[in-house]
Amino acid sequence: MGSHSHANRLDSDVTRLRPGNGGIGIFLMLAGLAGVIVAAIVSYTGAHDLVRFYRALLFGVAGYLAISCSALLFVLINHLVRAGWITNVRRVLETLAIQIPLLGILLIPTIITVAKQDGTIYSWAVPSDTPEVHHGAGDAHAATAGDQHGAPAAPHVDNHAAGAKPVHTETAKLQHVGKTDNIIPGYHAGEVSLPYPNEQVRPGVERDFDRLVAEKNHGWLKPAFWIFRIIAYLAILTWVAWYYRSRSIAQDATGDVDISSNLQKISGPLLMACGLIVTFIAFDMFMSLDPHWFSTMYGVYFFASGTQAMWAVMCLTFIILQSRGYLKESIGTEHFHDMGKMLWAFIVFFAYIAFSQYMLQWYANMPEETFWYDKRGYSTAHPNGYTPFALILLIGRFIIPFLGLVSRHVKRNRFGLGFWSVWLLACFFCDIYLLIMPEFHWAGTTHELRFGLPEFLCVAGVGALWLGNMIRMLAANALRPLRDPRVHESLAIQNI
């Protein structure tokens, strides 16, 4: 209908970042890199050697990885359903997704800790020999329960005696801490005591044998297999993100409609593959921090949490871009309203997912599941340092923003949308902190809240690297698809 008037409007649309903005991106990246290096130095000179840095870096990368993975899934969903409205904001989404290789590079230290098999991050990565005697049943829990009932079979396999390799004393101490603390309470001590967790470090015991972890260590969580998988996941996601972005950029020049139909054609199978990969990234990298705990909902949790943060980042990006005069003609209040609706939808979806996971495990009340929540201070019986974070998830990440962002007038208001985006991003990082940090135990302490300079520098530094690289890549191309066949459809949207 009014496509002529739209075309005229688009002529005055500023779709390229002004020269110099790419420089800002590179400056941000250098600052971020410096921050990460300073975090390493601070950590190295502190009490925990580089261990604290490795852990802080995983925490730093996790949030941005969730956002980028969710962005990639949404690029695919957008093509799959032939979404019209999203077209004019899609280039930023594609650029968010293509940050996956950068985050992959930042995950190299994590991968190194697994390769070194010293248990710095993952307790299952410490080599453990499967005992000769199997208790028949394949079920790890049954077998471990068998151990409790008097079978003194649990062999104390000693690293030093096995002569595997000389272990640094500091590392050995950490190994010891990492191992003991992650065992299900009661399994190692031969006593089951409620309430959970009973996580004190038992002095004088070099190493406990944990059948469940030992079996995982030889199976799904075999370090070499794990490293192979992580690299494969990141490589596939990178390829998909690169392919979708590069085709979209190619279309800017040619306006070839076949590109759109081709991307749509392959988006279905790729969405299935990438959905599984993101789920398995969540399982392998983050859920395996505690190899005893399992939840099939964890992958969805990771995706829902990341997607909520991703829409908050999208809203903020376009508010900032428009305040600087970009995309004034192609992005309107309707787009902000739509992004606000996605943000609000994922407030609800995240709450739904998070509560479902909690409610099922709370109701069943099985020790091998509930200890995970107990560690995070969810229990009213044993609140700990993480309890405020758990409350932030309920109140700050659901109840308050649910009511705050429910009105369409707030979603259509740049200030309102920006405020809730910042709010939700802050809550998102609390969530990531709560997912990862309680798994790390420090010699002699449990449930100690660690948020110091290394953690802050890692989150901020990785964030600056991520944002800087995004700005650099946005500056290299147009800020929106220029000749996508659905640009005008996106321009014409109306929220009734």
Next chain:
Amino acid sequence: MEAIQPTADHATSSIDVIVPTVVGLCAEFDDVTAVTETAARVRDAGFKYWDVHSPFPIHGIDHAMGIRPTILPVLVLMGGLTGCLFGITMTAWINAFEFKMPAPFNWTNLQGYQFFISGKPLWSLPAFIPVIFECTVLFSALTTVFGMLLLNKLPMLYNPLFRLKNFRRATSDRFFIVIDAGDPNFDRQKTAELLRSGGAVSVETVDE
């Protein structure tokens, strides 16, 4: 389907001349842009009782018609909050309090029980949240559907517009603006002129 004929045709061959009451004007358009622009003119002329009929939703027609935002979302919020309260009260009553219906309702024999389940507190919020949530959704959904029907004055089984043969194309390829004769600004000649000037293919009177 020639069952309904305009009464005027019969009037010529009849002794009693029935003068039909004009209830409105119906203008036919074959172009979305024309109907949207004419709608804006009708809005600016200050008409209140009128409507646009289209085979599909027209982007921007709300603005062109000057339709004020619906109060349906507020009704749904109220319905949702009512459902939430209902869910909380219901779970609390039937699981945690042995409360009997008082005097006027004691014939119902309704009574709460204290169910001790799975070692949880009697009124245990996490366990009841699914029920409370579903009640909220149910009440919101019912309010949405019935609120929509009420606000649209549905179901409406008969409308004089059904007599117009051309109006049947409103469900396939034509757009219509119908102005009610009850509108304070309605003037048969001037209003027809207004509609024609907007590019109407035809303007017909709607008879009672």
